[in-house]
Every structure is written in C-alpha cells, then in structure tokens.
Amino acid sequence: MRLPPFPLALLLALGACKSGPPVASATLGDLRITEGFAFRPITPASGAAYFRVRNTGATADTLLEASSPITKGGMFHGGDMAHVDVIALPPGGELWLKPGGTHLMLTDYDPRPEAGDSLPVTLRFAHAGSVTLRLPVRRYNE
Numbered sequence: 511m512r513l514p515p516f517p518l519a520l521l522l523a524l525g526a527c528k529s530g531p532p533v534a535s536a537t538l539g540d541l542r543i544t545e546g547f548a549f550r551p552i553t554p555a556s557g558a559a560y561f562r563v564r565n566t567g568a569t570a571d572t573l574l575e576a577s578s579p580i581t582k583g584g585m586f587h588g589g590d591m592a593h594v595d596v597i598a599l600p601p602g603g604e605l606w607l608k609p610g611g612t613h614l615m616l617t618d619y620d621p622r623p624e625a626g627d628s629l630p631v632t633l634r635f636a637h638a639g640s641v642t643l644r645l646p647v648r649r650y651n652e
C-alpha cells in the first residue's frame with residue numbers, strides 16, 4: 511500500500527523542524543553570542559541549555575528572558591539551581607552559562623529533542639533586543 515502524499519510531506523516538515531542546521535553563535539548589536547548548546551533532556555520535564563554572551567559595547571545590557579517554542583517555560587538557574595531573575599551584562603562584561611554553573615533551564619519539552627537535533631531558543635535583552643539561536647543538542651555529559 512502506498513502512503514498518500516500529504517502525511518509524508520507533513521512527516522518531512524516535522525523532521526526538518528526538529529533538526530534544521532544548528533546556529534550556536536550570533537551577533538546582536540554589541541553582543542557576541544557564542545558556544546551555544548543544550549543537553550538532550552533526561553526527561554521531557556526539564557533540560558539545561560548553555561551559551562556565552564560578551565558585551566563589546568559601552569552600554570550596559572540585561573538578559574531578561576529566554577524561551578523556546580517547544581518548551582512551556584524557561585528560567586535562569588545558578589549552579590545551585592536557585593532561580594536567577596535576570597542577568598546583568600555591564601559594558602565589557604561577559605556571562606558564560608556552562609555545565610556546573612549558571613544555566614538556562616527549559617521545562618516541559620514537547621517534543622523532547624534528540625542528540626543531533628537543534629533546539630530553537632530566543633534570548634531577549636533589555637537594550638539589544640531579541641535573537642533566536644538553534645542550539646545543537648548533545649547527549650548528556652558528552
């Protein structure tokens with residue numbers, strides 16, 4: 511039996527949505543964003559994402575929020591998992607979210623990304639505005 515063309519096209523579209531080419535860096539005004547990635551969530555309930563932001567300008571900025579279209583929530587956590595409301599980026603300053611330290615915690619993934627997928631994440635800054643990355647997804651602790 512042949513598959514009708516419509517569901518096949520839909521399936522291909524969904525696949526492309528989950529695994530388009532990753533975008534781990536971006537320039538947004540004076541901000542240089544690099545080294546973005548996410549771990550594949552152990553469960554769909556929550557998973558961490560990481561990136562580095564350098565403010566090369568003379569104006570202070572603040573990272574206000576981060577969100578993904580495939581998660582319900584997004585919040586910043588310190589290395590002790592304590593909630594961090596916003597993150598300051600003074601002129602010449604840097605914030606580097608990495609495993610064991612401050613991270614972006616995304617919650618309620620649907621669908622849960624696989625290793626090799628890219629995870630769309632939008633960062634919103636008070637001064638520079640918003641940018642969307644497609645974080646490469648790695649197997650946990652890889």
Ligand SMILES: [Cu+2]
Nearest residue numbers: 587591613615
């Ligand atoms: Cu956390």
